[in-house]
Amino acid sequence: MTRIVDSNKPFGMLFDRARGQLSAEDKAAGDSRKPLQDMAQLAIMVEMTTIPPYLTALYSISDPNTEAYQLLRSVMMEEMFHINQAANLMVAIGGRPKMTGSFTPTYPCYLPHANPDTTPFIGLCRASVEVFNDTFTAIETPAPPHALPRGNNYSYIAQLYDMLLLCLEQYSGAQPLFEQNPDAAQRIDIYLGKFGGKPILVTDLASAQLGVQQIVQQGEGSVPESQSMIPIEPWATYNGYGQRTDGTYGPIIGSPYELSHFKKFRTVSLDRDRFPPTYPIISNPKRSDFTNPVALELAEVFDLAYSVMLDSMERSFSSRAPGANDTFFTLALPLMHQALPTIARQLMTTPAHANTNSDVGPNGAPTYLYQPGSNLAALGKRLQSSVGVVKQNIDDPADREELVDALESVRANIDQLATAQHIRHA
Incomplete structure (x- = not known):
């Protein structure tokens, strides 16, 4: 019988595989880290999937001297950092990042392995209040407290990263976990200009956790139990992040050093009266x-x-x-x-x-x-x-x-x- 592969779930049941229920492909690979490498590759693909929609909206804004343009551009630069950091993790556990061929997203689509009932259908559209509010903020919505890690059918990107970290922590395969692929290289010199993020060289679980933490906090931010899911009040009490006084990088309580992607998109979508003019382009062009x-x-x-x-x-x-x-x-x-x-x-x-x-x-x-x-x-x-x-x-x-x-x-x-x-x- 020919096995039908869901193009939206190219890696099968990732959670089951990472917990020991290896597929025939895993066994043939001869590397017990194969499911984890696929999870890291999935993270790269999730980040990659956001870039063409963000770029399409960015290019469609006719005036770059607007807040919507500048905030979206900053998100774009930071998404490049997210790809870099996920790729570093991939290399650290013996894989080699793929960004071409079947690993390149096609549109419209859902985020790969996401729950289609709770995540947005993503297209290539010109910028609008509705696109920022209904698609971009939905992509970057922070997970609520105690949201379970999920490798398949995740509702929030943070759940996917939580599952990746959980599986790294629980790994018990034959190969050493953090043994870098000799044919691949990590990058810690990616240029971000004035934008946030510090590339991490992944060598162990602690550095892997730090790299993932930056991705999630910079993208979705975090929601403590004392706050509502989408509050009206200023976000800086828990959604700021940056270089802290102890030399580490992470949340800064009460300091709006840098807004999360979710907050940036929500800021634009709420300022309907000042939304900039755009070019009248075709949506999801063929x-x-x-x-x-x-x-x-x-x-x-x-x-x-x-x-x-x-x-x-x-x-x-x-x-x-x-x-x-x-x-x-x-x-x-x-x-x-x-x-x-x-x-x-x-x-x-x-x-x-x-x-x-x-x-x-x-x-x-x-x-x-x-x-x-x-x-x-x-x-x-x-x-x-x-x-x-x-x-x-x-x-x-x-x-x-x-x-x-x-x-x-x-x-x-x-x-x-x-x-x-x-x-x-x-």
């Missing part, structure tokens, strides 16, 4: 939605750049020789800061259908489809051909020039990255 060849071209170019970025991120957790190319800083980070936002915003101001008004819409939006085998050379060539598509299909000289200049700017940046890669490998 390639078939675009009849305008320029919109389709931009969507495909975005996916190519997105795929190169994901490949670069994944490779950055591989072991490398001293002085070898670090694909996080030389590829992933530049693509995130320059290519992706530039292409996305051009797409979001391009009508999905030819001869329609971009001020009215519907306009295009990124589809976030992973393209295997993508590379800088292919991206550079595709950008060059995209300029030709624009010149052939946009009649207005000013609009045509603006889009050509944007694509040429991205292509110049890609050429610089490719040259730097060549020099490092020479």
